[in-house]
Amino acid sequence: MSTRGLLEHLAEEGLVERDVLDEATPAGQKAHAALAGLTSEGLHLQQAGTSVSVWLGALLMALFLVQMDVTEVVPLGLLLGAAGLALAAVLARGAASVLELQLRWIATIGGQILILASLSEVFRSDESMLVAAIVLQAVTLALVRDLAIGTAAVMVAAGAALGLAAELRVGPFGHGLVALFLGTCTCALWVEQAQLLPRLGRLWQPLAYALPLVVWAPITAGLERRGGDELPLFLLSPGDIPPGALALSAGWAALSTWLIGQAGRERPELRGRSQWFAWAVVWLTALFGLDTPGLGAGLTLLLLGQLRASASLRLLGLVAIGSFLFLWYYEHGTTLLTKSIVAVSHGLSFLVLAAVLRRGADRPREGQGRPLPARIADLRWLSLALALGLAIPGYVVIQKEQVLGSGETVLLPLAPVDPRSLMQGDYMELRYALIGELGDVDRLAPRGTLVITRDGDHVARFVRVDDGRALAPGELRLRYARRGRDVSLGAETFLFPEGEGPTLAAARYGELALAPAGDSVLIGLRDEARRPLGTRQHDR
């Protein structure tokens, strides 16, 4: 169906005047003007005229003027900037070529930079500059009648508002409230679009298209990290009062509740059991994750995307949830064990609810299910993959247990530091003092064994690089691998339970079980007096 066909249909139903189809009438001219930049050719031109090259080019040319000290004469800088914005406003009236579209961007970006650089000569505080940036975006939105430029202006303005909140040090809860406010605006714009579009006019589109992106940003990226390693938005540090966490989670759940209620109003057949079911999902999510409003925010975007049949909004919701989970892992305000309980309880409750939905929904079944032989065939292939998946760790376990069972205890002096690994939690990087005694590493073979001896306390001392000669009494072999300029002894990190970091800071020795062939397993760490530190994984 074409837009014309749709308007004809609406005209037949008496919902629009038939005049809108006739370009000769005022109503028709209004319709044609509204769609002027949104024809297939217009959208295509927008794509052609919007490129990173143009943005960067505009930025560099404006920076050239700033470097030429044009903006130090404030009235001149403001005049040139205003002229740029005025040029963009003039170019944005009527149809455009690729060149005109690009000039709109160049004039807007250049004008804004000149104005901001001039204002920076007057305003000295970051807060004032951020307010100026917000006002400037509002002026741009009002003057330049270009949807893409307007959308970019809203994004910059909202980003500046988040930056202003950071400058004012509103804290994690304050940032959460700002994001919740932006989320409420986003939902209101889309839910009440039929009422708000005529009232907001051409402002509605930039606002509705840009704000979901701005809500997504604080879920996935922190603006600043002044408070240590906590993420400033959505994640509440242990010092925050529980009502704050509750309020944010409840706020996002309330937004989702509104969206589900709206779905029931638009589709009466969804009312009743289905609606109560959806509300239960939303509030269970809030209940299980009081300090994870970021998850609630992602779900709200997802629901909004479904309500307005927008694949982009749904994708944004999914990306927000995925990014939130990734950043949550590296956040240190909550223990990994608590996060694990929250994530698993969410996951299992979702899976149970999916099963309940399937059983309870009044819909046709997906067929009678796969016949047994087909299921057995599936199971056969999956079993092969599973066998491979269990054989690999099984082999590693057997190999390491052999070393642990037969190995000699050796203590290697070390100097530690402490980060967090991709999947395995907190760990210490170990640097063995023995490596420093090897001399010119480049002369070592890529792989081989070192010969060491032990003193009465089992502390190792380097003797020589193994050259095949028989070992003297008391000598042991230790495998190494050369990696560029570094030498690895097989265990350069020590993974430890969350919270044991302070105890292990006293570590001075790595305790290894060393098998006759030189294979080793790192058993634990010991302090200056050779006493074992922290949790022991293996009793030998």
Place this chain on the structure above:
Amino acid sequence: MSDPLAGPPIAARLHALAAAGVLGPAALERALELTGRRPTAASWYRFARFQLIILGTVLAVAGAIFFIAANWDVFTPQARMGLAAAAMASATLAGGWIGLDRLSGRAAALAGGLLFGPLMALVGQVYQTGADAYELFLAWSLVLAGYALAIRFAGAWVTALLLGVVTIYLWIDQALGSHPFETPGLWASLAGAAALTALGLARRATRRDADAIGAVALVLGGSIGFAHGAAAIGVDGWPSGQGLALLLALAQAAGTLLLGRRLGDLGLERGGVAFLFGLLTVAEGKLIFDVLDAEVGGLLLMGVLLSVQGYVGGEWFRARRPVVEDAT
């Protein structure tokens, strides 16, 4: 001449008509209904079930990873490994039993494959085989490829591909003791970029439908190749391997562009042109700011060059795409 009313009633057009007052609230609601932008009850049901299963699986696996990362010492190492192996086996077998023709079955089986990573991480914790060890990711990507073969699910292949790329860079760091931008790590990174691009282009050439695996391979290969090409242009003294890095980047751009032309795939063509323009921009920057050492004047020159580039690219794009839907 183009008729603004001839195109399909996409959401942005309906919004523009409503913003201009052409469509009142009732007309907009009806227009959205007629154009399928008011989800039906059946659509809500599919959405809820799909998202609950996918998010439930992702959150459960994430929870398992968090649990293992916590390195909780209440259970013995053997009990923890046993629990992880049991979870992996249960999810895999449950997936097979539910049936791989169903989303819930595929999601359960995929969760089984994903749980191999936490199991290996746990083994690494207990025996201290090293944090972020490349062997863990190599084994995980191989096992997941096995699951992908059994499940026949693009998501599993994409995950295996991503894990494979992580493996390459961990291997360069941990096994070679090198860096991706210096030899010998550079050779491995270039080989990875070439293989990913070849996979992406080959899949694009043989499949006309949406192909997530090919798209991910192409984006990853292109990003890595571009980074190497840009570094080769920007680095001083032309160290070992940088010539090949630049050649590969140019070949990737040219290959993408030519295949796009042959298939009439404008997206592919545009990607190739953007790749070439990106390399050209780096070369211009090197020439202006490094070789000619133009400081403030260089900003103006570079700005003009980029704007001209943007214009040439824009006109090329405009000319390449036929506009048929609005023709009157």
